[in-house]
Amino acid sequence: MSQYSHPTPTSFFLDEEKRTLYLSWSDEHESMHDWELLRWACPCAWCAGEGGQPGVLASKKTLTPEETTLVNIEPVGRYGLTPIWEDGHKTGIYTYEKLRAMCECEVCKKKRPVKR
Ligand SMILES: [Zn+2]
Ligand SMILES: [Zn+2]
Numbered sequence: 001m002s003q004y005s006h007p008t009p010t011s012f013f014l015d016e017e018k019r020t021l022y023l024s025w026s027d028e029h030e031s032m033h034d035w036e037l038l039r040w041a042c043p044c045a046w047c048a049g050e051g052g053q054p055g056v057l058a059s060k061k062t063l064t065p066e067e068t069t070l071v072n073i074e075p076v077g078r079y080g081l082t083p084i085w086e087d088g089h090k091t092g093i094y095t096y097e098k099l100r101a102m103c104e105c106e107v108c109k110k111k112r113p114v115k116r
Contacts, residue, residue, distance in 0.1 A: 006096050006097060006100075007025040007026045007027040007029065007096065007100070008025065008026045008078070008096060009023045009024065009025055009026075009081065009096065009099070010024045010025060010026055011023075011024045012024070012073050012081075014070055014071075014072075014073075019034065019035045019036065019068070019069070019070075020032055020033065020034055020035065021033040021035060021038060021070055021073070021083070023099065025100075029100075029103075029105075030105065031099060031100060031102075031103035031104075031105060031108070032103060032104045032105045033099070033102060033103070033104060034104060035068050035069065035070045036063065036068040037102070037104070038070070038083060038094075038102070039063055039067055039068045039083075039085065040057060040063070041094075041098075041102060042057065042089070042092035043092050043093065043094065043098065044091040044092040044093070045091075046089075046091060047089075047092060064087065065086075066085070066086040066087040067085060067086075067087045067089065068085070069085060069086035069087075070083050070084070070085060070086075071084050071085065071086050072084040074090070076093050079095050079096060080093045080094055080095040080096060080098075080099075081093075081094050081096075081099065082094070
């Protein structure tokens with residue numbers, strides 16, 4: 001038994017047509033993540049900034065197709081995943097909590113207040 005009880009991803013699927021990442025979870029949830037939204041949410045210091053400094057995403061209005069094309073996913077320890085993007089970027093660690101909080105499936109969207 002682990003003291004860390006957050007659901008963990010068990011498999012993933014990259015839908016190139018819909019440009020969406022699907023993750024299956026240990027609690028049987030299937031989460032959906034639009035590639036572009038995922039890239040905009042990159043939490044790394046380069047993209048999101050660090051120590052009060054804005055990251056590069058703060059000054060961008062658009063991203064290139066390479067920047068928003070997901071080619072693979074790698075596990076990080078037991079708490080997160082790193083997406084590998086076509087432009088070579090792979091420093092963003094998305095924790096399981098963050099991914100679940102970003103899930104765009106109908107069930108999760110309804111539970112969340114609508115932003116934008
Ligand atoms: Zn990044
Ligand atoms: Zn969901």
